[in-house]
Amino acid sequence: MSEIIRYEHVDISYNGELAVHDISFSLGAGEILGIVGESGSGKSTLIKAALGMLGRDGLVTRGDIYYKGLDLPDISDKERQKICGTEIGMIFQMAGNSFCPIRTVGAQIKEMMAAHGNENAVAVKAEACALFTKFGFSEPERIWDSYPFELSGGMQQRVGVAAAMLLKPKLLLADEPTSALDVTVQKQVIEEMLLARKLFGTAIILVTHNIGVVRAMSDKMLVLHQGKMMEYGKAGEILANPQSPYTKKLLAAMPRLRRRSADGYDTANCAS
């Protein structure tokens, strides 16, 4: 399996204070890594570092983050703009909020695709509607013509995932993509991400508080505590047989969710 991204001994500080310390992991094409840990453990910081989104106060102070031979913290803003979206996509907890409220979904998707060099509006619409259909929307044209405020929060989130996937990124960074959603919509968003992996071979780094979501989706798992890596390895093995006392405590406090197969899951107690 070809490697997509590799973190090597990464330290990240805000205003000189260490937030994340000595993190190493790698991810191959189509693999899904779940990053879990308590609030403030550094989960978002880790993925923001890949796209230079640490803000003015944040800095990768040691180590490397390699993507296709590029050391991401060192690339220019121009290079970063080029890979942002097309190579590495990102979705947030409230992905729907990134849509402008007063322009239709279709207009915004056309603009996004044009900004990445695809100006064929007819083809873009056809491709978007086909993906909406694959993602389970029964009226794709209606979604295309909708203003974001005409869609529920859950629908906005699902359309946000679809929009990110239209650029067919090799890597998707997903920061709490299901935590603002009710259990039914969580299931749909999980299904969308698994389908995206299947359709496009996209690798996913998933930040979540929800062990149930990790259990349902992840091949690998990284447990963070106060910026340090407590455990990293195959998700199934860690979930079945956690080694560090911290992981044991974390798992004991989480609800259960059984994994059925690579693409299937049982959503009982998915929300946490």
Ligand SMILES: Nc1ncnc2c1ncn2[C@@H]1O[C@H](COP(=O)(O)OP(=O)(O)OP(=O)(O)O)[C@@H](O)[C@H]1O
């Ligand atoms: N822009 C910032 N400036 C200063 N400190 C920050 C900044 N962003 C994050 N931090 C600090 O870095 C640490 C890790 O924060 P981070 O948001 O990565 O944690 P998290 O595990 O994603 O938390 P949550 O689950 O609550 O989103 C925290 O101590 C946080 O206060």
